[in-house]
Amino acid sequence: MSKEIGAMIKGSRERRNLSVSKLASITGLAESTVRQIENGKHLPKLETLHKLEKYINIDSGEIYTMMNYEKFSDLA
Template identity: 35%
Template sequence: MNTIGHTIKAARERRNLTKEELAQKLRVGTHTVEKYESGEQIPSNQTILKLSTVLDIPTSELLKKQNI
Protein backbone atom coordinates (compact mmCIF):
# COMPACT_ATOMS: atom_id res chain seq x y z
CA MET A 1 0.00 0.00 0.00
CA ASN A 2 1.28 3.44 -0.90
CA THR A 3 1.45 5.43 2.32
CA ILE A 4 2.31 9.04 2.97
CA GLY A 5 5.74 7.84 4.13
CA HIS A 6 6.45 6.11 0.83
CA THR A 7 5.28 9.19 -1.05
CA ILE A 8 7.53 11.49 0.99
CA LYS A 9 10.55 9.23 0.54
CA ALA A 10 10.02 8.83 -3.21
CA ALA A 11 9.54 12.58 -3.71
CA ARG A 12 12.60 13.36 -1.57
CA GLU A 13 14.72 10.97 -3.61
CA ARG A 14 13.41 12.40 -6.91
CA ARG A 15 14.56 15.84 -5.72
CA ASN A 16 17.95 14.37 -4.73
CA LEU A 17 17.53 15.54 -1.13
CA THR A 18 19.02 13.75 1.84
CA LYS A 19 16.92 13.23 4.95
CA GLU A 20 19.08 15.86 6.62
CA GLU A 21 18.43 18.40 3.87
CA LEU A 22 14.68 17.78 3.96
CA ALA A 23 14.66 18.06 7.75
CA GLN A 24 16.47 21.38 7.54
CA LYS A 25 14.00 22.75 4.99
CA LEU A 26 11.06 21.63 7.15
CA ARG A 27 12.77 22.85 10.34
CA VAL A 28 12.40 19.48 12.02
CA GLY A 29 14.92 16.89 13.14
CA THR A 30 16.27 14.17 10.89
CA HIS A 31 14.69 11.61 13.20
CA THR A 32 11.29 13.18 12.53
CA VAL A 33 11.78 12.79 8.76
CA GLU A 34 12.73 9.16 9.36
CA LYS A 35 9.49 8.69 11.35
CA TYR A 36 7.45 10.26 8.54
CA GLU A 37 9.04 8.02 5.92
CA SER A 38 8.63 4.87 8.01
CA GLY A 39 4.99 5.67 8.72
CA GLU A 40 5.65 5.78 12.46
CA GLN A 41 4.45 9.40 12.59
CA ILE A 42 2.00 11.31 10.40
CA PRO A 43 3.00 14.90 9.61
CA SER A 44 0.77 17.70 10.86
CA ASN A 45 -1.35 19.62 8.38
CA GLN A 46 1.14 22.50 8.50
CA THR A 47 4.03 20.13 7.78
CA ILE A 48 2.11 18.54 4.90
CA LEU A 49 1.80 22.01 3.35
CA LYS A 50 5.55 22.55 3.80
CA LEU A 51 6.30 19.12 2.31
CA SER A 52 4.13 19.95 -0.67
CA THR A 53 6.11 23.14 -1.28
CA VAL A 54 9.58 21.72 -0.62
CA LEU A 55 9.02 18.52 -2.60
CA ASP A 56 7.00 20.27 -5.32
CA ILE A 57 4.08 17.86 -5.19
CA PRO A 58 0.38 18.54 -4.59
CA THR A 59 -0.96 17.96 -1.10
CA SER A 60 -3.54 15.64 -2.64
CA GLU A 61 -0.72 13.31 -3.70
CA LEU A 62 0.67 13.29 -0.16
CA LEU A 63 -2.76 12.54 1.28
CA LYS A 64 -3.76 9.82 -1.20
CA LYS A 65 -5.00 6.67 0.50
CA GLN A 66 -4.66 8.29 3.91
CA ASN A 67 -7.28 8.41 6.60
CA ILE A 68 -6.21 11.74 8.06
Protein backbone atom coordinates (compact mmCIF):
# COMPACT_ATOMS: atom_id res chain seq x y z
CA MET A 1 0.00 0.00 0.00
CA SER A 2 2.79 2.47 0.75
CA LYS A 3 4.05 2.01 -2.82
CA GLU A 4 0.62 3.02 -4.13
CA ILE A 5 0.57 6.07 -1.88
CA GLY A 6 4.07 7.02 -3.00
CA ALA A 7 3.11 6.60 -6.64
CA MET A 8 0.09 8.89 -6.16
CA ILE A 9 2.26 11.56 -4.58
CA LYS A 10 5.00 11.24 -7.19
CA GLY A 11 2.52 11.36 -10.06
CA SER A 12 0.88 14.46 -8.66
CA ARG A 13 4.26 16.15 -8.17
CA GLU A 14 5.32 15.32 -11.73
CA ARG A 15 2.03 16.60 -13.21
CA ARG A 16 2.83 19.95 -11.61
CA ASN A 17 6.35 19.87 -13.08
CA LEU A 18 7.98 20.04 -9.65
CA SER A 19 11.30 18.39 -8.94
CA VAL A 20 11.82 16.51 -5.69
CA SER A 21 14.20 19.28 -4.68
CA LYS A 22 11.65 22.03 -5.34
CA LEU A 23 8.85 20.19 -3.52
CA ALA A 24 11.13 19.59 -0.55
CA SER A 25 12.10 23.24 -0.51
CA ILE A 26 8.56 24.65 -0.60
CA THR A 27 7.20 22.18 1.96
CA GLY A 28 10.15 22.32 4.35
CA LEU A 29 10.69 18.57 4.05
CA ALA A 30 14.05 16.94 3.44
CA GLU A 31 14.61 15.69 -0.11
CA SER A 32 15.35 12.25 1.33
CA THR A 33 11.95 12.23 3.05
CA VAL A 34 10.14 13.08 -0.18
CA ARG A 35 12.08 10.36 -2.03
CA GLN A 36 11.37 7.77 0.67
CA ILE A 37 7.65 8.58 0.58
CA GLU A 38 7.53 8.41 -3.22
CA ASN A 39 9.44 5.12 -3.26
CA GLY A 40 7.07 3.56 -0.72
CA LYS A 41 9.74 3.23 1.96
CA HIS A 42 8.14 5.68 4.37
CA LEU A 43 4.52 6.43 5.20
CA PRO A 44 4.01 10.15 5.74
CA LYS A 45 2.56 11.55 8.93
CA LEU A 46 -0.72 13.43 8.67
CA GLU A 47 1.11 16.74 9.11
CA THR A 48 3.36 15.86 6.17
CA LEU A 49 0.35 14.94 4.05
CA HIS A 50 -1.16 18.34 4.72
CA LYS A 51 2.08 20.04 3.62
CA LEU A 52 2.12 18.02 0.41
CA GLU A 53 -1.60 18.52 -0.21
CA LYS A 54 -1.12 22.26 -0.19
CA TYR A 55 1.32 22.21 -3.12
CA ILE A 56 0.56 19.15 -5.25
CA ASN A 57 -3.21 18.83 -4.95
CA ILE A 58 -3.43 15.39 -3.38
CA ASP A 59 -6.37 14.18 -1.34
CA SER A 60 -4.79 13.68 2.07
CA GLY A 61 -8.03 12.20 3.41
CA GLU A 62 -7.95 9.43 0.80
CA ILE A 63 -4.29 8.71 1.47
CA TYR A 64 -4.83 8.73 5.23
CA THR A 65 -7.70 6.25 4.80
CA MET A 66 -5.43 4.01 2.72
CA MET A 67 -2.75 4.21 5.41
CA ASN A 68 -5.19 3.25 8.15
CA TYR A 69 -6.50 0.36 6.06
CA GLU A 70 -2.94 -0.90 5.64
CA LYS A 71 -2.28 -0.76 9.40
CA PHE A 72 -5.47 -2.61 10.31
CA SER A 73 -5.23 -5.18 7.54
CA ASP A 74 -1.90 -6.28 9.00
CA LEU A 75 -3.74 -7.21 12.20
CA ALA A 76 -6.21 -9.52 10.45
